[in-house]
Every structure is written in C-alpha cells, then in structure tokens.
Amino acid sequence: MTAAVLAPQGQLPMCPESIDFTEAIKDSPRFRASLAQHTQYFSRLENRLNEIQKHVASMMEFSRNYVSTFYKLTVSINQLCEENFTGNALAQSTIHSLSDACGRTVCLMRDFHEQSCMSLYSQLTSFLKTDLVKVQEARVHFDSMSASMDEALSRNASSTKARPSDAVDGRNALTAVGACFAHTTLDYVAQINIAHAQKDHLIIDALWSFIRETSSYFSRGHAIFDDWTAADNGAVSDTIAALAAKSRLVQRKMQDIHSLVPK
16 A cells, blocks of 8 residues: 555644735734744644654664674674684685675665655754744744733723823833834734744755665665675575585485495
8 A cells, every 4th residue: 555545534723824024014813823823833833843853863773783793693604604614715705795785785775764864853943943943933023022912902902091291201112112013913924934944845855865875775785795796696596506516415425324334
C-alpha cells in the first residue's frame, strides 16, 4: 500500500487565508478570528515538524548503532581470517577482499546517515528556531501592545468624565498607543506572512536535500559494487569453486581412512 492510501482520511485542516491589513489595523473581530486560525496552524506545523525531527533523530541513533555494529562485524571478519585461515593464502586473500567490501559499505553508510539525516534535522531546526520563533516573538509584542491599548482606552474613557485637561492627555496617550499598536500589529501580520512564505520553500528544500542524498547514496553504492563485482566477483566465485572441489576431494579421501586399520 502506498503512503497516500495509508494517510488518515477525513477533512484535513487547510492553511488559513491571508490576513487583511485593513482589518488588522482596525483590530476587528474578523482580524482576531483570523489570528486565532493562524496561531492554531503554526502550532500544528510546529508539532508536526517536531515529530519529524524526532523520527530523524531516531534514524540517526539507529544508523550510528547499525554502522558501529557493521564495523565490528568487519573487524571480526578480519580476525577470523588471521586466526583461522593462516597458511591458506587463497582463502585469506578472498576473505580480505570480502572484508574490504564490508569496509567500503561502512564508510558509505556512515557518510550517508551523517550527511542526509543531519542536514534534514538542521534545516528543520533552522526554520523552527528562526521563522517560527520570530512569529512567536511578534505575538508576544502584539499581546503586550494589545494590553497597553486596552489600558489606554480605559484611561481615556475615565478621563472624559474628569477635568478637560485630563481628557486631552488621555486622548493624546490613546493616539500614541494606538499608533504604536497599529505598527506592532502590522509587524506581527508581516511576520506571519513571511513565515508562511519561508515555510513553503524551506521545508520542501530540506526534504528534497534528504531525497537527493538518498539517491546519491544508492548511486555511489551501485558504482562501488559495480567496480568491486567487475574486479573481484569472478575471483571469489572461482575461489569458492576451487575450495568446494578441494572439500569434496577431502571427503572422498576420508571415506577410505578405515582401510588403514590392520585386518
């Protein structure tokens, strides 16, 4: 079954529509509702990217363990050759050839897993720690200015009932805070738009880089073993055939050993 078939069915959340700057400046209910949608969207996005990073981190850990174990296997093969095939030049040279193929595999896998997984992890981290953090920081400033705006509105409402001079001060303060709030709101909306734009190409580029590295890994592996097969595969097959023939000869000889017992 394909990944598309396995994907969860049902209505999936869509990317929210762009925020209207006019509505943003007015701080309208429509603007606030749109903000809530974008906040939820970025929260889902962050959770999903964190999940992907968790999988990538697990892949890196599993890969390190696999490569390390594969390396230990290669060491054990070399030790097997030195300890148990001394004096058998044909077998030793063949085992060394196979061990060399294992060593090339270790190097190839180590480079692939370190480069591909780390690159994907780092690129996603960069987006999370840069673009999404900027959105969160802009949200903090927006919330702070929103609270200041509410306070200014409250003070202005109270000052209109007091002395005329207080009313003027209240209106001036409200105007200043209102202008600052408007600029902060626009900065927040701009940061949201930038994050959406960055998300599209940065995430796709990170995934594409991972697939390119994967493709390169298999291409290099194919090239390495094409060369190895051309150089050593025939020799290994000939060695196995020669050693198998020698084994059969020994077995036949062993069938006659009882003739050595005196009658």
